[in-house]
Amino acid sequence: MDNVDRRIIKSQKAIQSAFLTMLIEDGFDEISVKKITETADVGRKTFYLHYIDKYDLLDTIVNQRLEELAEICEQKKDKGFIEGTIIWFHYFEQHKAFFSALFASKSTVSFRDQLLGFIMDQLIKKIDKSDPEKDNEILLKFLSMATLGIVESYVLNQLKGSMELVATEVGELIMQTISLAGQKNSST
Amino acid sequence: MDNVDRRIIKSQKAIQSAFLTMLIEDGFDEISVKKITETADVGRKTFYLHYIDKYDLLDTIVNQRLEELAEICEQKKDKGFIEGTIIWFHYFEQHKAFFSALFASKSTVSFRDQLLGFIMDQLIKKIDKSDPEKDNEILLKFLSMATLGIVESYVLNQLKGSMELVATEVGELIMQTISLAGQKNSST
């Protein structure tokens, strides 16, 4: 089945496009399934043929975004820490409105989990590279949460510096922390 | 049945929109049903659910346009000859690319018939107003063909004067011809 029925593609496209517009313009909490389907010019039932509810729709879209980002990271994985972090922040910069809307809402808990999971996935590769033996879950969680916090602040425009500055500092902090943990580990 | 199935509306909209784009860009003769459905992102079969062939589609669209124009004329019917004619030409001015493409093709014969019929319908009202007794079919056909010829030349940019100038002259010519015919008629 390489040929997906064009009706499915059209419906999902219309729904997701309507959702994204409303997400950025009105925020996640203001969105209702009814409004989405009205904007998408699609029967309400059609929505439920594809998604469980608006949270499920959000999950789907977030996953798409993160797969995109993972793909970008994969292509440039041998660039070193700083450059890698800049690539991250460049992506969030581009989709600022989107992520900003999600951080701004209190009902997008699963989004935070997804994003945290993604950051952990990415960081684990880097840590493994520096210190392949150990799987230090404390360190991993520590750094991931720290990064998540910075990403949130950045996307919500709560940080002063430029994207490059923020990314560079975060990259350095992560790098230092890992190497510190590595020393401590090798000394015991 | 006031609620038309939204799928029908969507399909027709997509097909007509694709057709119009291709009509203006490539001309009527270059258009194939296959290309239309590809551009419209619709199954080829769907086209045939709504239209017999591309000529039928064209007929439909032309009729829509002419109904539009008839509506405009109806709203401003008490404006006198000159103003009325200017309204006509204003409409053709706005849809120049569309009508130009149709006049340029040799396989759009029915379009000419439709337009001629439309012009006759509109003129018959005016003539009736001046001379209600007579139904002079010669005069009607004569004037309609003349007008059709001018419209064609105008749309194809073969006339020098501005829209207002052309419309005014045509309006005067029609008016004079009718009144001449009226005199001749009343003298017998």
Next chain:
DNA sequence: TAGAAAATGTGTATTACTACACGAATCTAA
């Protein structure tokens, strides 16, 4: 806080659209 209004999620029967395949018609180039 009660009661109205709106949104939700689901079931059902119907319909428009789909992919695909086919022979016929039309176009193209050797």
Next chain:
DNA sequence: TTAGATTCGTGTAGTAATACACATTTTCTA
């Protein structure tokens, strides 16, 4: 002219989307 490709128009069986109705839940507001 002939062979090859392309488009045409139609048939078929399957599926996505539809309108509509319903009970339930949530949200609003008086």
